[in-house]
Amino acid sequence: xxxxxxxxxxxxxxxxxxxxxxxxxxxxxxxxxxxxxxxxxxxxxxxxxxxxxxxxxxxxxxxxxxxxxxxxxxxxxxxxxxxxxxxxxxxxxxxxxxxxxxxxxxxxxxxxxxxxxxxxxxxxxxxxxxxxxxxxxxxxxxxxxxxxxxxxxxxxxxxxxxxxxxxxxxxxxxxxxxxxxxxxxxxxxxxxxxxxxxxxxxxxxxxxxxxxxxxxxxxxxxxxxxxxxxxxxxxxxxxxxxxxxxxxxxxxxxxxxxxxxxxxxxxxxxxxxxxxxxxxxxxxxxxxxxxxxxxxxxxx
Amino acid sequence: xxxxxxxxxxxxxxxxxxxxxxxxxxxxxxxxxxxxxxxxxxxxxxxxxxxxxxxxxxxxxxxxxxxxxxxxxxxxxxxxxxxxxxxxxxxxxxxxxxxxxxxxxxxxxxxxxxxxxxxxxxxxxxxxxxxxxxxxxxxxxxxxxxxxxxxxxxxxxxxxxxxxxxxxxxxxxxxxxxxxxxxxxxxxxxxxxxxxxxxxxxxxxxxxxxxxxxxxxxxxxxxxxxxxxxxxxxxxxxxxxxxxxxxxxxxxxxxxxxxxxxxxxxxxxxxxxxxxxxxxxxxxxxxxxxxxxxxxxxxx
Numbered sequence: 001x002x003x004x005x006x007x008x009x010x011x012x013x014x015x016x017x018x019x020x021x022x023x024x025x026x027x028x029x030x031x032x033x034x035x036x037x038x039x040x041x042x043x044x045x046x047x048x049x050x051x052x053x054x055x056x057x058x059x060x061x062x063x064x065x066x067x068x069x070x071x072x073x074x075x076x077x078x079x080x081x082x083x084x085x086x087x088x089x090x091x092x093x094x095x096x097x098x099x100x101x102x103x104x105x106x107x108x109x110x111x112x113x114x115x116x117x118x119x120x121x122x123x124x125x126x127x128x129x130x131x132x133x134x135x136x137x138x139x140x141x142x143x144x145x146x147x148x149x150x151x152x153x154x155x156x157x158x159x160x161x162x163x164x165x166x167x168x169x170x171x172x173x174x175x176x177x178x179x180x181x182x183x184x185x186x187x188x189x190x191x192x193x194x195x196x197x198x199x200x201x202x203x204x205x206x207x208x209x210x211x212x213x214x215x216x217x218x219x220x221x222x223x224x225x226x227x228x229x230x231x232x233x234x235x236x237x238x239x240x241x242x243x244x245x246x247x248x249x250x251x252x253x254x255x256x257x258x259x260x261x262x263x264x265x266x267x268x269x270x271x272x273x274x275x276x277x278x279x280x281x282x283x284x285x286x287x288x289x290x291x292x293x294x295x296x297x298x299x300x
Numbered sequence: 301x302x303x304x305x306x307x308x309x310x311x312x313x314x315x316x317x318x319x320x321x322x323x324x325x326x327x328x329x330x331x332x333x334x335x336x337x338x339x340x341x342x343x344x345x346x347x348x349x350x351x352x353x354x355x356x357x358x359x360x361x362x363x364x365x366x367x368x369x370x371x372x373x374x375x376x377x378x379x380x381x382x383x384x385x386x387x388x389x390x391x392x393x394x395x396x397x398x399x400x401x402x403x404x405x406x407x408x409x410x411x412x413x414x415x416x417x418x419x420x421x422x423x424x425x426x427x428x429x430x431x432x433x434x435x436x437x438x439x440x441x442x443x444x445x446x447x448x449x450x451x452x453x454x455x456x457x458x459x460x461x462x463x464x465x466x467x468x469x470x471x472x473x474x475x476x477x478x479x480x481x482x483x484x485x486x487x488x489x490x491x492x493x494x495x496x497x498x499x500x501x502x503x504x505x506x507x508x509x510x511x512x513x514x515x516x517x518x519x520x521x522x523x524x525x526x527x528x529x530x531x532x533x534x535x536x537x538x539x540x541x542x543x544x545x546x547x548x549x550x551x552x553x554x555x556x557x558x559x560x561x562x563x564x565x566x567x568x569x570x571x572x573x574x575x576x577x578x579x580x581x582x583x584x585x586x587x588x589x590x591x592x593x594x595x596x597x598x599x600x
Contacts (some may be wrong), residue, residue, distance in 0.1 A: 134473060138368065182389065183389065184505075186525040189525070200411040205484075206507075207518075207521075217523065217597035218507075221518070223518050224485060225486040257600040261600045299599075
């Protein structure tokens with residue numbers, strides 16, 4: 001099943017304790033799409049400026065990602081983000097944000113996209129996320145991501161969005177912020193009661209938690225000593241997860257759990273180099289082999 | 301197989317965001333012993349003062365723990381620790397430490413204890429830990445715990461100890477301190493090269509990692525929303541782990557992995573109330589039932 005993703009496309013400048021990169025391909029929707037493309041056809045809706053290198057579009061198309069919904073604004077500049085990672089490689093500081101063309105991003109879906117059955121609303125304003133949802137005719141599965149900014153400044157709109165989506169992805173600090181709960185298990189259950197059928201709390205290097213009406217479980221991150229750049233880890237986790245669901249065409253509990261595992265494993269490749277550099281080297285077979293290793297690790 | 305544990309026996313005063321307790325039963329060797337007693341016979345070596353309530357000894361004996369090695373010092377006071385937990389219930393501040401009789405603890409093993417095949421050296425000075433090791437005739441499995449204090453002030457002695465033990469348990473911050481490594485996978489592997497056949501890094505609410513020559517894996521904590529008091533979680537984790545190994549009488553890779561899972565599950569009960577209050581209510585069946593749930597959570 002094709003998977004529609006709407007969100008940010010960016011040029012990132014990243015400093016880690018050991019290395020740095022300037023203006024490399026990034027953005028939530030990009031990391032998500034690339035990861036998901038190993039599992040199902042992906043349609044990407046986003047916006048870039050005239051500074052956007054054509055080679056990035058080629059790279060995405062090379063993985064079969066449909067970029068006909070990627071709008072190029074003449075005279076505009078692409079969204080730019082720069083950040084610096086702490087020595088622990090889990091915490092980071094945002095150095096600069098230039099929203100540029102993303103500031104007025106008002107996604108208009110191409111006609112055929114409106115019948116998408118699987119939809120991912122990457123991190124963005126809940127107002128824009130709802131506008132996208134309004135354009136899609138009854139998706140079978142709509143999942144959204146969010147961040148602290150929207151919890152702080154568009155809380156009411158976010159709460160409305162939660163009533164309309166099937167799944168929410170959120171990180172640990174944001175889950176605590178949204179609920180005022182310090183215990184993540186309690187926070188996850190509380191968010192589920194705000195509307196979504198399932199909630200995934202992303203814990204960075206500590207993995208991810210899943211909550212539905214029937215189940216609560218945790219999956220650890222795949223243990224790798226090669227953590228070069230964690231940027232996009234959460235989005236590639238989401239891409240692996242939703243990509244697998246779209247591939248399977250269902251979201252039964254066992255499919256969801258295997259999708260969580262695929263998310264963990266896909267993200268573990270993403271952090272092994274800057275931007276999509278590691279992801280460009282791998283195949284679905286590499287992901288499946290690591291999934292087998294991961295399953296063995298958790299079998300006792 | 302009987303399991304010998306040597307370490308601190310304490311009276312703890314604990315403040316959490318919601319509640320507090322004064323002078324309750326605690327100490328590394330106590331939490332460890334009680335948890336291990338669900339799996340195998342335990343012999344406890346420690347020291348207390350004349351303020352030690354006899355009911356605590358009764359409680360330990362009630363679970364079949366042999367306390368003939370628990371020395372009572374006339375005119376002395378029992379080791380006391382007090383601490384306050386942060387709202388996240390993972391970080392804590394030590395408010396007061398009175399080592400009292402534990403300051404000059406010089407464990408002398410009763411004769412029959414010297415032939416113990418399974419030995420746990422709970423957190424303590426590596427000098428004292430080595431003195432214990434010197435008294436035991438070729439244990440089949442010797443595992444130690446340590447803490448930041450000893451890494452800082454008795455590093456050389458700790459490094460010598462690492463050459464003589466089979467396994468080390470250490471928490472995440474201490475593993476980083478010992479190695480200077482920020483990546484826990486790299487840190488765990490580096491510590492293993494310092495001597496022990498296996499290393500377990502305890503990550504609190506995020507579970508634990510295992511490292512041997514053959515394997516690296518992570519197990520998440522059992523997700524519970526009932527976290528009343530995390531004190532002793534690491535020690536009850538160790539008790540479940542070593543208790544199961546002693547019960548099985550071997551430490552094959554698959555036994556070790558199941559032991560890790562038992563450690564996780566046993567610790568998840570310990571945090572559900574102050575001191576040993578929750579542990580007193582459970583049976584081995586409760587632990588086994590939760591182990592089954594935990595296994596299901598990790599099966600995809």
